[in-house]
Amino acid sequence: MSETNTTLLRGAKVLGGEPQDVLIEGERIAAVGTGLDAPAGATVIDATGQILLPGLVDLHTHLREPGREDSETVLTGTKAAAVGGFTAVHAMANTFPVADTAGVVEQVWRLGKESGYCDVQPVGAVTVGLEGKKLAELGAMRDSAAGVRVFSDDGKCVDDAVIMRRALEYVKAFDGVIAQHAQEPRLTEGAQMNEGIVSAELGLGGWPAVAEESIIARDVLLAAHVGSRVHICHLSTAGSVEIVRWAKSKGWNVTAEVTPHHLLLTDELVRSYNPVYKVNPPLRTEADVMALREALADGTIDCVATDHAPHPHEDKDCEWGAAAMGMVGLETALSVVQHTMVDTGLLDWAGVADRMSHRPSVIGRLTGHGRPIAAGEPANLTLLDSAYRGVVNPAGFASRSRNTPYEGRELPGRVTHTFLRGRATVVDGKLA
Numbered sequence: 001m002s003e004t005n006t007t008l009l010r011g012a013k014v015l016g017g018e019p020q021d022v023l024i025e026g027e028r029i030a031a032v033g034t035g036l037d038a039p040a041g042a043t044v045i046d047a048t049g050q051i052l053l054p055g056l057v058d059l060h061t062h063l064r065e066p067g068r069e070d071s072e073t074v075l076t077g078t079k080a081a082a083v084g085g086f087t088a089v090h091a092m093a094n095t096f097p098v099a100d101t102a103g104v105v106e107q108v109w110r111l112g113k114e115s116g117y118c119d120v121q122p123v124g125a126v127t128v129g130l131e132g133k134k135l136a137e138l139g140a141m142r143d144s145a146a147g148v149r150v151f152s153d154d155g156k157c158v159d160d161a162v163i164m165r166r167a168l169e170y171v172k173a174f175d176g177v178i179a180q181h182a183q184e185p186r187l188t189e190g191a192q193m194n195e196g197i198v199s200a201e202l203g204l205g206g207w208p209a210v211a212e213e214s215i216i217a218r219d220v221l222l223a224a225h226v227g228s229r230v231h232i233c234h235l236s237t238a239g240s241v242e243i244v245r246w247a248k249s250k251g252w253n254v255t256a257e258v259t260p261h262h263l264l265l266t267d268e269l270v271r272s273y274n275p276v277y278k279v280n281p282p283l284r285t286e287a288d289v290m291a292l293r294e295a296l297a298d299g300t301i302d303c304v305a306t307d308h309a310p311h312p313h314e315d316k317d318c319e320w321g322a323a324a325m326g327m328v329g330l331e332t333a334l335s336v337v338q339h340t341m342v343d344t345g346l347l348d349w350a351g352v353a354d355r356m357s358h359r360p361s362v363i364g365r366l367t368g369h370g371r372p373i374a375a376g377e378p379a380n381l382t383l384l385d386s387a388y389r390g391v392v393n394p395a396g397f398a399s400r401s402r403n404t405p406y407e408g409r410e411l412p413g414r415v416t417h418t419f420l421r422g423r424a425t426v427v428d429g430k431l432a
Contacts, residue, residue: 007424008038012047012383014373016349022052024379027421031375047383050416053353055087055118055380056334057360057369059179059257060154060233060305062326063089063120065111066104067096072310072400074111074120077330080308080399082117082425084330085382085415088361088369089118089308093125094155100125100136102144109146117425121364124148126167126178130156135163138170149365152179154233155280157215159185164219168228177229177255177363180219182240183281187211192321194267194282202270204320207282209237216240220247220254231363232256234307236281238291245300255363257305258292260329260336265289265405275316275323276405279309296355297346303359306333310401328399332392334384335411342386343412368421379422388414398431 006026011019014032021036022029038044063077072080074091081089091108093099099108105122112120124141128134130153141148151171158164158180167178188211193199195206216232220243223230232244235256247254261279266286269277277283295301309326316323337356341347347355361370371377391410394402418426425432 006039006042007422008036008042008044009047009052009383010044012050012052014052015353016051019048022373024419024422027379029373029375029377029379032373045417049387051349051384051386052373053085053349053382053384054357054370054373055382055418055420056085056356057364057366058086058089058306058308058330059150059303059360059364061089061091061308061330062094062310063091063108064095064310066107070312074108075115076398076400077308077310078112078115078117078120079431080328080330080397082418082420083398083415083431084332085334085384085418086330087118087380087382087418087420088121088366090121090123090150090364092123092154093152094130098125098129099123100128102137102140105141105146105148106144118420119369121366122146122148123179124151126151126153126158127163132156132158132160132163135166135170138167138176142174142176149176150179150231151176152181152233154179154181157181157183157185159215161218161222165222165226168223168226168230172226172228175229175365177231179231179233180215181233182212182215182219184211184214193270194284196267196285198267198270204270209239209284212237212281213239213243216243220244220252223254224250224252229253234259234262234281234305235292235301236262236284236288238288241291241295241300245295248300255302256300257303258296258301259307260304260333261327261405262292263289263296263340264336273320275318275320276327276403278320278323278325279327280325293340293344293346296341297351302363303355304333304337305360306330310399311403312401316403326403328397328401328404331397331399332404332406332411334415335413338386338413339411379419381419382415383417385414385416386412388412390414
């Protein structure tokens with residue numbers, strides 16, 4: 001990657017507004033204005049017509065290392081993140097071994113430091129081994145070099161109400177947050193896809209919306225009772241939206257995320273039996289998709305999180321019932337959000353910056369990310385050519401895995417440059 005230096009971005013539309021020049025010196029933004037002079041030796045980038053956003057932040061990324069390096073590594077995952085415009089990601093705990101101790105979260109954190117493509121903030125497990133029986137070393141992970149503030153058993157639900165209550169009580173002491181994978185396990189035994197008309201016609205085990213909604217309802221009540229923070233991972237149903245909206249109307253400390261694929265794709269795609277569409281939670285109905293878009297637009301849903309879930313070829317190139325659940329998403333997230341939210345008029349670019357940078361940074365308690373594009377602020381920036389249209393070709397992905405549901409689909413927007421503390425990690429759409 002290029003070393004930290006001086007860079008002048010000419011004519012960038014900051015948050016989609018009027019064209020301005022942005023001068024980067026060292027790790028920070030030195031000036032924002034029109035007609036700025038380029039210092040001697042500065043790299044000048046013609047950003048005319050391009051959208052300048054704060055570096056994107058993902059609250060929900062599976063980097064798979066340690067243990068499943070055949071799917072992804074911290075290095076390949078952070079490369080994919082940089083290509084997608086991300087400057088920070090939260091690495092989920094369902095690794096092998098599970099990130100349920102200070103030692104494992106520090107390993108992931110140090111690997112992120114070594115990669116240099118984006119900041120990696122480990123997410124600690126809530127329970128030992130993700131087994132839902134005993135709280136993990138939450139305090140030790142918080143006090144580690146990684147400074148963990150978000151805890152999740154993602155991939156599994158903390159379904160025991162007492163364990164969930166104790167976790168919320170524990171993290172309250174240091175303003176941590178429990179990020180819940182809302183899935184009542186008994187209601188989803190043998191489930192293969194969303195429960196509805198399509199599952200009935202295909203004869204596949206249905207995954208009812210109430211399996212998600214019942215856990216969310218329980219947990220917002222628990223969070224209110226304890227006075228702690230709960231974050232809902234990958235919210236996917238219209239009913240879940242209403243529960244979160246109700247909880248927020250009460251003033252409770254509840255936040256929620258939605259994935260790009262749940263903003264675009266529906267369970268109708270499962271008729272193809274293509275395992276690339278198999279995901280947890282499952283693709284829902286068109287009515288759910290529309291409700292999720294509206295909720296993201298009005299702020300009921302706080303942010304977009306990718307749930308980037310890489311798998312090796314053999315785990316997806318098989319019959320539907322045997323296939324792993326999950327999709328890669330880091331490299332296409334901003335394009336999907338442009339397609340579903342900006343091009344439809346539901347969000348402007350300032351709104352995108354809020355939902356994909358500022359709010360996830362606040363929820364994850366990250367400093368230096370999600371900041372305004374202004375003089376003196378850290379130069380974590382993403383430059384997007386929003387006029388670009390292209391067909392998704394996973395062969396060119398930086399990720400080690402190729403399980404994208406968008407292969408062959410035309411999507412708008414292309415990240416041309418990403419800057420991490422003033423250093424270019426992506427230049428002209430390619431890794432620096």
